[in-house]
Amino acid sequence: EVQLVQSGGGLVQPGGSLRLSCAASGFTVSDTFMSWVRQAPGKGLEWVSVIYNSGSTHYADSVKGRFTISRDNSKNTLYLQMNSLRTEDTAVFFCARDFSYGAVDYWGQGTLVTVSS
Amino acid sequence: QSALTQPASVSGSPGQSIAISCTGTSSDVGGDNHVSWYQQHPGKAPKLIIYDVSNRPSGVSSRFSGSKFGNTASLTISGLQAEDEADYHCSSFTTSSPLYVVFGGGTKLTVL
Numbered sequence: 001e002v003q004l005v006q007s008g009g010g011l012v013q014p015g016g017s018l019r020l021s022c023a024a025s026g027f028t029v030s031d032t033f034m035s036w037v038r039q040a041p042g043k044g045l046e047w048v049s050v051i052y053n054s055g056s057t058h059y060a061d062s063v064k065g066r067f068t069i070s071r072d073n074s075k076n077t078l079y080l081q082m083n084s085l086r087t088e089d090t091a092v093f094f095c096a097r098d099f100s101y102g103a104v105d106y107w108g109q110g111t112l113v114t115v116s117s
Numbered sequence: 118q119s120a121l122t123q124p125a126s127v128s129g130s131p132g133q134s135i136a137i138s139c140t141g142t143s144s145d146v147g148g149d150n151h152v153s154w155y156q157q158h159p160g161k162a163p164k165l166i167i168y169d170v171s172n173r174p175s176g177v178s179s180r181f182s183g184s185k186f187g188n189t190a191s192l193t194i195s196g197l198q199a200e201d202e203a204d205y206h207c208s209s210f211t212t213s214s215p216l217y218v219v220f221g222g223g224t225k226l227t228v229l
Contacts, residue, residue, distance in 0.1 A: 035218075044119055044223035045155070045163065045206050047215070058217045094162055101151035101210040102218035103168035110162055 002026035002106045004095050009111035016085050016115070022078040022095030022108050030073045033098040036080045038091035039110075046091070049080065050098060063089075085115045120219035121146065121207055128227040134195040137224045139207030140188055145219055147188035151210035154183055154192045157223075158203045167192060194226070202228040 008020040020036070036048040049059045049069040057069050068081040078095050095108040122140040129135040139146065139154075146152055152170045155163035165174055167183035170190065180195045190209070194201055207221040 045208070045220045047208070047218040047220060050217050058215060060215045060217075064215075100168060101149075102208045103151070103153045103165060104155075104163070105165055105174060107162035 002097070004097065004106055004108035006093075006095055006108040006111045009093065009113045011114045011116065012085055013117050014085060014087055014115055017081070017083045018085065018113060019082070020080040020093055020095070020111060020113075022080075024076050024078065024097070027097065028073075029071050029076050029078055033101075034069075034071065034078045035096045035098045035102075035104065036067075036069060036078075036093060037096055037104070038089075038093045038113075040088075040091040043091075047102070048093070051078070082113070085113075087115050089113060090115050119222035120211070121209060121221035123205075123207060123221035123224045125222070126225045126227065128229055129194075129197045130229045131197050131199065133197050134193060135197060135226065136194075137192045137205050137207075137226070139190040139192070139209075139221050141190075141209055141211075141219070142188055144213040145209040145211040146185065146190050148212060149210045150185070151218075152183070152185060152190045153208045154181075154190075155206045155208070156201075156203050157206065163206060197228055199228050202226055 003025045005023045035050045066084045092110045096104040097106040154167035157163040171183040205224045
């Protein structure tokens with residue numbers, strides 16, 4: 001059974017850092033595309049970042065230079081390192097198995113990141 | 118402001134059909150067939166209901182269908198049921214920045 005279990009998140013001050021984790025089971029993260037998608041309170045979805053099976057990465061302009069997506073193949077886990085956090089980064093973050101350029105068939109449970117002083 | 122434009126809300130009565138539009142540009146919806154649709158109930162993760170414009174994942178009701186004409190994709194739900202009341206989001210691969218995926222702002226479907 002495919003599962004994505006997220007951890008991390010919480011309350012952080014502006015300018016601070018957080019790392020989100022997404023432990024996968026039932027498949028191998030390095031065999032597929034893996035994305036992070038976020039949703040600000042009461043808003044729509046926003047794609048954040050992707051790591052291809054090749055290891056190449058892409059980022060939304062809003063997070064480029066501040067966020068880093070990575071994976072640990074030995075732990076079958078996806079990460080999102082978030083630095084220089086801003087109040088506008090406040091959102092529920094989802095990790096996602098992306099089988100075809102935005103076609104996500106499995107989602108993590110979501111984790112709330114709140115950036116506030 | 119979202120890259121793809123969706124109506125904020127639509128409504129319909131049980132048994133009726135409704136359509137939700139998703140308008141982009143030639144760099145995304147109009148130029149690529151990697152258009153997906155998601156259903157999201159409150160407090161839940163999104164659920165994929167259409168991918169590659171018109172394909173349904175296994176287990177998704179045939180009442181859901183997708184199409185595309187020019188720069189606009191559409192999701193049609195036929196035989197509306199109470200459980201269809203949810204938010205619907207479209208996405209598309211884009212050949213412009215960020216060179217991956219953009220989403221619409223989401224549409225709230227109300228079943229009257």
